[in-house]
């Protein structure tokens with residue numbers, strides 16, 4: 001097919017016409033079980049009636065005004081995000097990468113405004129993925145992603161995962177912050193231990209540096225708590241969120257304590273679209289759904305079912321599956337070396353269930369958080385068929 005889209009994706013040969021909950025339908029009406037949710041975006045399912053209604057109503061009233069004016073819908077969303085977290089202030093933008101860029105800027109400006117501009121290095125970890133803008137790419141440090149886009153932005157120090165000694169010895173007077181995904185997504189669904197996250201909090205406090213969590217993929221209920229760091233009982237000083245925040249509407253946010261954001265005065269950062277009324281209608285509607293007291297318990301229940309089913313698959317297909325990874329409804333199947341994750345993703349699509357790859361030969365599952373037992377069961381039955389075919393092909 002001739003395409004006028006820049007060929008930055010190796011697209012599968014399918015297009016969807018409609019979605020409902022955890023199901024997608026192509027133009028011929030064939031149904032697919034969505035265990036991917038647009039890579040962790042469609043948090044409350046496709047076309048959730050409350051979101052549809054909220055966005056429709058807002059679209060009839062007012063789409064966009066500049067941040068040069070007060071935006072009550074953004075005030076409301078920010079107040080709600082602060083009420084449910086450590087944060088005092090929020091900066092809205094349009095994507096995960098932008099939320100990370102904002103987080104980096106907030107951290108650097110914090111020290112620059114306090115007269116320590118040389119304190120600007122940021123520690124990150126192997127396997128990180130923070131987005132595709134130049135700053136976020138440098139933070140992620142993935143050589144494959146960086147190749148050909150030199151010169152790379154300086155100021156990032158990448159360390160091995162989970163190594164306390166390496167962190168301690170990397171902290172110099174130039175270090176401003178530590179940036180980490182509590183559960184790495186693209187890197188291969190790698191969950192840092194609660195102990196390591198608590199260590200990072202403690203070491204940041206000890207040295208007076210800022211802790212930044214990238215909860216773009218693992219936040220907004222994905223792991224069974226509203227934010228993955230809550231499992232460890234620690235909050236960062238700055239947190240980037242996006243993906244599930246808008247339920248499919250492109251929106252990101254950088255949350256911070258007032259202290260961490262002390263350098264952010266008028267003119268220090270901006271976004272034309274960030275926090276506009278239409279995006280904020282989507283965010284407020286997602287929060288309405290997630291703030292229901294039954295929401296997170298239901299995510300945990302679905303996560304338990306998924307976990308049990310994945311354990312069975314790992315047992316039954318021990319010839320192709322090396323192990324399970326992740327937390328809640330953010331799970332990965334680590335395949336054996338020599339079995340390509342892309343093959344399982346392809347076979348799953350043929351069986352009409354959507355999953356995707358991640359680093360370290362992992363197949364990633366990020367179903368909508370509202371997936372029903374029936375949808376989950378059907379999706380896993382299809383995944384089992386794909387695994388049977390993969391095991392057969394592998395021999």
Ligand SMILES: Cc1ncc(COP(=O)(O)O)c(C=O)c1O
Nearest residue numbers: 095096097129130131185216217
């Ligand atoms: C943890 C994490 N950070 C940042 C990003 C970048 O988000 P976006 O693609 O919305 O810019 C992603 C996207 O996959 C992500 O998973």
